[in-house]
Amino acid sequence: MLTVLGASGDEDRVYGQLVSMVSATGAELAAATGLDAAAVDAALAGLEARGLAGRTTDLPVRWVAASPGVVEAMIAERLSELRSAQQTLDRLAAQHRTNALTREASGVFEIVRGAEALRQTAMNLLAAARFQVLNLVKPPIIAVRSEERVQPGPSVRGRTVFETEALETPGALQAVRAGLRDGDQVRVHTRLPVKMLAIDRAVAMLPMARDDTTPVGVLIRRGAVLDALLELFDFVWATAVPLHVDSENSPPPREPFLDADDRRLLSLLLSGLTDEAIAAHRGTSTRTVQRKVQALMNRAQVRTRMQLAWEASRRGWV
Template identity: 80%
Template structure:
């Protein structure tokens, strides 16, 4: 029992004997416990020093055990010390885990601060691309704007998803059309979860504090977080609407039902752009856009735009 308080086994044995005998001399303790006289003397001296036994004034001196309540109090004190030590250990363990995680993550995450730093980092990433660039574009555009036409090499495949709002500004659709290369694919989603560019599925850049006075982005390299972001891109890509902005690199539609102009109008409608935004992109009036949409509905033998979208999906017009 006393060993948990730091006492030796001999001290524990002597204390138990003292409690049973009420009082005893050193010689009696040695005889009943089987200890040698020197060992019994040492154990008794240690118990007296710990306050667990006392010496009488008799001759020869007799020893009396302290009340078990004293031992209970000592155990309670030790429990408080152990709880305090556990609390300290928990804090140290948490700090150790945090430090270990920081050291592990130091090669995975990198913070980029400031608009010019973001711009330069984005341009460097595009320049290092070798196989594929994945891009989620939503306003506000902070680093590289669409009209700047910053591109990877000609052999790099590009897949870009624009948030609808990002295509409503004048000139944005023209910039997309002029920058479209063979093999590039563009889609539109009404609401993107994040802005992101991923290069060769090995590094991603995500703007973080985009509304602060000092924009901040994080570079994420290969690991579980990047894998999750790639899965997110694929999920959003599957739900997005293909955007057809024909140029000299674009294959012409096989279906004779739609001309290139009709297909572009239809894809802008399906992308969620307003008639006003479509009119600005096409350099016509809203009335002209509405007239052309009505002509498409008549040719598809439908009465609403929703039905037109259904027919376009059913027949694969876009």
């Protein structure tokens, strides 16, 4: 019992024997416990120092045990100390976990500051790509622009989703057409949740909120966050509209009833571009675009543009 309070085994043995006796001499305790006289004397000295045993005025000296209530008080004090130690340990453990997460995160996240640093990082990522480039593009475009024609290696396949607004800029569609490579796929979404460039499903770069006039981005490497972002890309891709610009790499339609010009018009229309933006891309008037859209509706035998989108999807025109 007393050993949990720091007492020795001999002290615990002598105290237990002493409690069972009204009083005892050292010799009597030695005989009762089987310890030699020196061991008993050492145990009694230790118990006396702890306040668990005391001497009487008798001769020869007799010893009496302190009340078990004293031991109870000592146990209560030790419990209080243990609770305090546990609280300290909990704080240290929490700090250790935080530090461990910080060390782990330092290998997962890397902050990139400044437009030029973001541009150079994006170019380096594209150059290092081995098999796949995933891109979510929405304005404002701070890093690599489409017209810069920064291309990965020929074996790398790309999937890009443009936000509709990103294609409304003059020359944007021509830049997309010029940069489309064999095996690349392009789609359009009316509103993207985030901008992202992901390489080989191993690293992604995302722009973050601006700090004053300095753009800031973050590189995210393999881990749970990157996995979630790749899942997000796949979801956005599945809900986006294919963009057909009729370059030499464009896949053929399932039902080839549209010529290249009509197919391109329908693709732009379903991408969410306004008639004005489509006219600007085609170098025609808005009225010409509207007439051609009406002709497509007549061909599909529908009365609204929504019905045209449905029929175009059903018939495999896009």
